[in-house]
Amino acid sequence: MLRLIATSLCLRCQCVTTLPFRVRTCATLSSAENQQTVEALYDLSVDIQKVRKLNGWVLHQSPAYTKEVADLLKDMGASGSIIAQILSVHPEAVLCPPEQMQAQRELWMSVCSKQKDLVGIIEKFPASFFTSSSHHDNQRNNIAYFQSLNLNKRIITKLMASAPQSFSRPVEQNEVMVRTLQQAYLELGGEEANMKIWLQKLLSQNPYVLLKPPEVLRQNLLFLRDKGFSTAELLHLLSKLRGFVTELNPDSMRRTLAYSQDTIGCTEAELRDIILDCPALLYYPDVILAERFKGLLSAGISMSQIIETPTVLELTTQIVNYRIQRLRMHGYDVRTGSLEALNGTKKDFEISCGKLKLRRERPLFNPVAPLKGDD
Structure with a gap:
């Protein structure tokens, strides 16, 4: 019998308060566009029409820190075209206070070896970097936890970028899921000496596995065992399918x-x-x-x-x-x-x-x- 932790996490309670919604409640919303923001974005060659169409509300916010965002990115080595691209797809970045941006920069650089690499991450996942300051402590605690598992910094960075929700929530929730995965791996015959590599590969291939309820893992493994798959075969499926056992269900x-x-x-x-x-x-x-x-x-x-x-x-x-x-x-x-x-x-x-x-x-x-x- 698989002795997996059966604690079920309620994902409804794990919703991340993203920056745009937080800003709407604490920043000043004007009926007219903030002309300083519009002009600053124009100067940076940002596609204003795209911003108006998809995130027009940002242009009505005050205060905005367009110049500060551009200066921060430029200081990290971002070119003008990259800055324009980032602000075109994620204009909410201009609502992030300078001190908050600097804190995020220091936090990410603790796991990202080069500023050039961080710019590349921000270009692909701007919302993961320009996030609410209310999550800063959780981010720091989660980074420390994954570092304690001796995970590769590149893996941690990928998790932060592609699944930021897992770093915004309390570290205890990630600890439960990681222990569940480790226990399943060992009980299915995996060798402890290879567990770190196995976990790194699993998290790299499917960062969202951390956000799934551990109970789903148990139910799916039990279902497949009842279908005749051996312990070794279950380990093969768990390793091969990028965490499929948390994304499917018996039905x-x-x-x-x-x-x-x-x-x-x-x-x-x-x-x-x-x-x-x-x-x-x-x-x-x-x-x-x-x-x-x-x-x-x-x-x-x-x-x-x-x-x-x-x-x-x-x-x-x-x-x-x-x-x-x-x-x-x-x-x-x-x-x-x-x-x-x-x-x-x-x-x-x-x-x-x-x-x-x-x-x-x-x-x-x-x-x-x-x-x-x-x-």
């Missing part, structure tokens, strides 16, 4: 497994083998799977080919059809060949096509043909 997995088994026409044991080859199969609703099976079969691909390479079901029908056409142009017929040619990232697929093209265009050398010489 959705039950429907997916039932549909897949009926469509493929296999036994439960055979289906488990297919799932282990393609764990992502558990993700997709039966409606999506029906479309993908139909697309593959109508392209002349047999069910036996799909069973041999189930990962092809991870691709949309549109991508599959496009790749089949590209391969056919280079003389490769997926109906008689391996479906592995369809798999991989876009870059991997283009490399494969390039190899097929070279193979097709390269002249064959005939060792018995006479050599051409000068007459």
Whole structure:
């Protein structure tokens, strides 16, 4: 029996108060636009029309710190175009007081080795940096906690950027979920010596796993065990699927497994083998799977080919059809060949096509043909 912590966290109570809503309650809202803000944004080449359309309320706020934000970013090495881009997509940044911005800068630099890297993070996740000062203590405590786990600073930075809610909430909530994940890993046969690397990979691939109730993890693992997956196989799924066990539920997995088994026409044991080859199969609703099976079969691909390479079901029908056409142009017929040619990232697929093209265009050398010489 899995002895997992069954504490359930209520996500409704974990809502993060983002900067825009906090500002609305404590800053002055005028019926007219703050012309100083508008002019300062114009001077920075910010797309004012975009701001008016998506975040027009920001232009009515006072005070605003447009120059201070630009100076801070410039001091960290941001170019004028990057500053304009950041303020175009997240104009709320101009409502962040200078002392708050400086505190955030110091906090992030405790886990970010270079200011250039921090600028890159702010460019992609501006809302994670320009956040409410009320979360500062929680952020600091969470950073200290993850550092105590000896996690790579790059992983901590990625968590802060892509899942800021997990750093804005009390550290105790993250401690509960991390302990649950660690306990599950060990009880499923994982080695303690490898646990840190495993946890880093899991959090890197799915930062939002921290925001899920630990009880979901327990329920999903118990469901899959009841379906016949061994302890070692459960560890494989837990490691392979980027924390899927906190994003699914028994009902959705039950429907997916039932549909897949009926469509493929296999036994439960055979289906488990297919799932282990393609764990992502558990993700997709039966409606999506029906479309993908139909697309593959109508392209002349047999069910036996799909069973041999189930990962092809991870691709949309549109991508599959496009790749089949590209391969056919280079003389490769997926109906008689391996479906592995369809798999991989876009870059991997283009490399494969390039190899097929070279193979097709390269002249064959005939060792018995006479050599051409000068007459």
